[in-house]
Each structure stands twice: as structure tokens, then as C-alpha cells.
Amino acid sequence: MNVTLRQLSAFVAAADTGSFTLAAERLFITQSALSSLIKELEQALGLRLFDRSTRRLKLSETGRELYPQIEKILHDLAGVVSEAGNLKALERGTVRVAVPQLLACTLLPEVMAGFHRQYPAVQLRLVDCAVESVMARVFSGEVDIGLGPEREANSDIQASELFRMPFMAVLPPGHALAKRRQLAWSDLSGQPLVTLQGQFTELLVSDVGEAARDLHKEAFMQVTFMTTALALVRAGLGVTLCMPYARMLVEQYGLVMRPIGDPVVERSFWIFTRRGRSLTPAAQEFLKFLQQRLQGPDTFA
Structure with a gap:
């Protein structure tokens, strides 16, 4: 069975309008294309979905039973697409960052405030912890990004230098x-x-x-x-x-x-992420924002 979303959309449009002509106009396709989609769907399902007459197109008994479920599939899919669009446009999302206590109470709040002003719909969650546990939080998946002084990383951690500072x-x-x-x-x-x-x-x-x-x-x-x-x-x-x-x-x-x-004597500070795990659009944007804010020559002047 090979059922497509175009076929399901054609079915719902035809059921809602009671007309192949009006359904085709709604979907911006020709009437013959819409009729073909309905026929393909009926053949794939092995069921007759419409009772056709010269006056009006009506759902068959089987079509009436399937309509709520098909409409829900399309509605749920539209919700998924909308949610994906919101995530991509940073209209929502969550970023979790692990940093040592000193960074958490000095440098990070200002960076987070700047990001929040630019993307107010994205939630930022700060995990302040001991230096030695930053990478462990990243490895476990508790956070998306870790930030801290250079430490020997294992093969599952991706590390990149963010900035260097003298004692x-x-x-x-x-x-x-x-x-x-x-x-x-x-x-x-x-x-x-x-x-x-x-x-x-x-x-x-x-x-x-x-x-x-x-x-x-x-x-x-x-x-x-x-x-x-x-x-x-x-x-x-x-x-x-x-x-x-x-x-x-x-x-x-x-x-x-x-x-x-x-x-x-300088100490380097690094960004840690989990190797092989994709960051969400919000986390990617925060990482980019973090690098722009903390890699400039006058950042700590």
C-alpha cells in the first residue's frame, strides 16, 4: 500500500467542499489531477470513498468513517511542520548550558541576557557545577553545551577553544x-x-x-x-x-x-559538545552567539 499526503489532502478537500472543482481550486491543482488522486487513494485502500452523482459528491459510508482519522493525520502533520518552523525560526526551543560556578556568576549571565533580548522565546537553562563535572554533564545529555577550562576530552566529546586569558x-x-x-x-x-x-x-x-x-x-x-x-x-x-x-x-x-x-601564564577556555549528537537550532544559534561575544579582542578589556 502506497498512500501519499497529496492523496489524503485531496480526499479531505473533496469531502469538505463536496465538489472536485472546488477541491481542486483549494489545492491549486486541476480538476483532473484531483480526480486522479482520489482514484489512486481508493485503489491503494481497496475501498470506495465517495458516492458520485451528477449533482453532488458525497462521502460513502466507509469514507465517513475514515474522514475523522485522515483529517487528524493532516492536522497533526501541519502541527509538526509548524513546530519545526518555530524551532528553525527560534520562536521556541530550549538551550541547556553547563559552566563552572565562577563563570556562572560572572561571565555567562550577561551573555545569556544578550541572547534573551535577541531571542526572547528561547528558554535558557544554566547548570552551574564543579569544573570537573562539566564534560560529564555534556556526555550524559543533561546539557547541550559545556563551557570551561581546558580538560582532556574523551572520544565522545567535541572540544573547541573559545578564548584564552592570563592569570x-x-x-x-x-x-x-x-x-x-x-x-x-x-x-x-x-x-x-x-x-x-x-x-x-x-x-x-x-x-x-x-x-x-x-x-x-x-x-x-x-x-x-x-x-x-x-x-x-x-x-x-x-x-x-x-x-x-x-x-x-x-x-x-x-x-x-x-x-x-x-x-x-594563560588558561584556555573551551566549548564542549557531544560528538555525533546534532544541536537544536536554538543551541546552534546560542553557540554562534557565544563565540561572537567571547572571541572578540576587546571582550575582556
Whole structure:
């Protein structure tokens, strides 16, 4: 059995108008083409759908029984097409993004607000989590997109660099080092240093290299969240390190940031998506928007 949508549309149009002529006009086809579609449908089904007379076209008993079901098929299909159009036109849709806590409370809200102004019908859902669990959220399908510092990705994760930023020292404004416009890593020797747990500290010491020889990793106070580190620095319990994008949060804690050189150590931030899984139109547009906003030279000036 080979039933087409054109045949079903011809059947409903003919049933609604009671005339091949009017049905053909509704569908913008010739009367002979419409008559052929009806005949093809009857042959495919092996049923007579209309009782024909010289005065009026009427549904047969079988046609009357099938009409509600065929009309529903066409109505449901129209709904699917309309919904697909809405998704493509970003008249609706949902984007789920996983980001570490610091990005979630500094950089992402402004980006999300800009996207929402442009596409108010698209729902944005932010999942703030530990750095190490961003890729896991992407892999499980809990989110469409992950954003975070570079991490070793498995074969199921597609990773692309979004931006790079240098480390900054965060100090109380009355700290002796705060009087300098730029610091060297050797200036941090002997300072109580608050860092983040996990790969943050290991990668930092590795990247700083020889300049870190006087930084004793065992003496670092390691915490889970940057907000905790900032609170400890504000209490006078040490200094910490973070990225320039957190400047607003740092200032809210009453602290100051100073660049560190000799060497300049940068951290790259990446976009993570699930390999082999297509993004929705809304997620594709958000990804494009994210790249445009965060890859410009003056983004973090």
C-alpha cells in the first residue's frame, strides 16, 4: 500500500467542499489531477470513498468513517511542520548550558541576557557545577553545551577553544603587593596562597615551570569554589589567582587584581559538545552567539 499526503489532502478537500472543482481550486491543482488522486487513494485502500452523482459528491459510508482519522493525520502533520518552523525560526526551543560556578556568576549571565533580548522565546537553562563535572554533564545529555577550562576530552566529546586569558593575582587593597602595577611569580613566594582543588593547582604549577620553584604546592590552601577563595582573601588569610573575567566579582569582595608576568601564564577556555549528537537550532544559534561575544579582542578589556 502506497498512500501519499497529496492523496489524503485531496480526499479531505473533496469531502469538505463536496465538489472536485472546488477541491481542486483549494489545492491549486486541476480538476483532473484531483480526480486522479482520489482514484489512486481508493485503489491503494481497496475501498470506495465517495458516492458520485451528477449533482453532488458525497462521502460513502466507509469514507465517513475514515474522514475523522485522515483529517487528524493532516492536522497533526501541519502541527509538526509548524513546530519545526518555530524551532528553525527560534520562536521556541530550549538551550541547556553547563559552566563552572565562577563563570556562572560572572561571565555567562550577561551573555545569556544578550541572547534573551535577541531571542526572547528561547528558554535558557544554566547548570552551574564543579569544573570537573562539566564534560560529564555534556556526555550524559543533561546539557547541550559545556563551557570551561581546558580538560582532556574523551572520544565522545567535541572540544573547541573559545578564548584564552592570563592569570591575575587577587589581593586585599592594603596588601604590600597591591602597590605594584604588575607582579612576577617570584613575588608570590612566601605568600599564603589559596587555590582551587583538582587540576587547577597541578596545571598551574606545571605551566609556571621554573618560576614556581619557590611556590610550595603542599602549603597551598585548596578550596572547591572561587567565591570561597575570595572570602578567605578578604579575611586576610592569603592571596589567590583567577581570570580577568571575574573582575566584577573580585571588586564586589573589595579586592584588587594585578597581572602576573615572568612568565605570563594563560588558561584556555573551551566549548564542549557531544560528538555525533546534532544541536537544536536554538543551541546552534546560542553557540554562534557565544563565540561572537567571547572571541572578540576587546571582550575582556
